[in-house]
Amino acid sequence: MRLSRRTLIAGSAGAAGLLSAPAVFGQGRPRVVVVGGGAAGATVARHLALESAGAINVTLVEANPSYTTCFFSNLYLGGIRTIESLRFGYAGLVSAGVEVIHDLATGVDRDNRTVTLSSGAVLPYDRLVLAPGIDFVDGSVPGWSIDDAEIMPHAYKAGSQTVLLRRMIEAMPQGGLFVMIAPPNPYRCPPAPYERACMVANLLTQVNPTAKIMILDPKDKYSKQTLFENAWLQHYDGMIDWVNPEFGGADVEVRPATMEVLIEGEAQAVDVCNVIPAQRAGAIARIAGVTDDTGWAPIQPDSMRSAVDPAVWVLGDASSAAEMPKSAVAANSQAAVVVQSLLGDLAGADVPPAIYVNTCWSALAPEDSVKLGGAYEPADDHIASTGSFISRPDEDAEERRLTYEESFDWYDTITADIFG
Structure with missing residues (x-):
């Protein structure tokens, strides 16, 4: 299964009709604060800014000035990629209209809808997106x-x-x-x-x-x-x-x-x-009070909206996405759903049905990769698998080589989609 932009940002075509809809929120543009600049958060911030065409004030809070992808980092350990090839800055998000703040989010006041930063700055929000990745237990x-x-x-x-x-x-x-x-x-x-x-x-x-x-x-x-x-x-x-x-x-x-x-x-x-210790949602999700006893953040399966607070969305590795694995493609796919949900929520327009996908490539050796993946959709109380695929053990060297090359194409495609 070769991923296209349509697969990575499923459902984004439905946004076109939202851009002309009035996004009236009090006396100014609605404010969306996104915490976490990885595959989930950066995708939401960039595409929300682009697809709202300036109608929504989008701020990304990310402590690090550049992002090193966990996906493909094993290839650096294997001597196949350089560490520099895995690093990305946020200029593409700024060009898309996102305000990028390099600081650590240390507090969330859900009653007053504010995010506090380590610098002491306080950011008000109308909607909050949390994509903090993982912490260790x-x-x-x-x-x-x-x-x-x-x-x-x-x-x-x-x-x-x-x-x-x-x-x-x-x-x-x-x-x-x-x-x-x-x-x-x-x-x-x-x-x-x-x-x-x-x-x-x-x-x-x-x-x-x-x-x-x-x-x-x-x-x-x-x-x-x-x-x-x-x-x-x-x-x-x-x-x-x-x-x-x-x-x-x-x-x-x-x-x-x-x-x-x-x-x-x-x-x-x-x-x-x-x-590699046991894991849980990143600290800000716990500080915000949107995680449960599992350590992960429960969500509404049709939107990735927090099950705890309707003004908060949680996605990527930090979320409890049930049958979806915690992967870069899954996070990117969830981001597309979050963008549509936010556009619909803030513009009052219809939201297309949620579509989720995942593919995970694994390099076994140079010129030899395998993959698995699947499609998912909202069920009554969770995200459910609707179909899956996996590489066969009896594949020949040429098929494995093509999968290996496909993984590099995917990496270039998804990082361009995330960071611009």
Whole structure:
């Protein structure tokens, strides 16, 4: 399935009729504040500004002046992409009419409809969009806290952590041991830890061919499992071991100070340890009070509007999108629905039915990628899958090469759509 702009921004054609509709809100333009400048938030901000043609005042709050995509960051770890190729600025959003503020959102007053920034500035809003991505659950990996990330990196928020992890991999002694602690469900991009194992192995085959990779996993199964395990045999035979709960993958403790991992109480010295903890919605969603006991933000499935507050939308990795995975395509697809919902809400026009899609590509080796994905629609109380696809284990090299090239085309398309 080759993604087009129509697939990425499903339903956007319906916006044309809204642009001439009056967007009257009090005495001025309605104010929409978007918090989070990743695949979800930046897409909403840019397209809302473009499609409202100036009728809506759109402000994006993002702490970082540039964004490094988590999607494709494993290819940097594998030596296939540069880190610079994954970085994007916000000039395209400014050109679209978005006011971009590089600051950290530290508070939300839903009664008075304001967002407080770390600088002390207070932004009023009529509608609020929260797309803060993920945070980590403290204590989910015994012995590890976010303070230990410089010793045992997570590299699950792309940027400096990604660069640090690659530097550590390249500095491993010959024949050394790389250990990954995989996260429990749900988490950002289900295939990503196992694609990462492939990409780390790809780098090691070039610089450290006798090194070993061990994946300690609290799960009995994982996304694209057959495809990944076949690839490990084909490309990296004997280098990668997956340890499931039956063999101690769920009974793990780390000792960053001594670079050890305890598996069922038995200490194992490691050279590099990639700890990917359990995850939850980014802090501002919790501060705003729109998350529930799961740590994620429940939403209305036809609009991504918060189930807690009708003036707030939550999308991307932070949301409870039921059967949709937490991926870049899913976030981008949800953003299209949010834009239509906001345009309809603020202009009083009809909103087209919500259409959601997802595709996740995974690089197994250079010129060898697989994919899975599906279509989704609102059900009574959740977003439900209406169909899916996945690469076949028996695909030939040419089909895999085409999927690999398709993933690069997709990356260029989606980042242009997000950032302009």
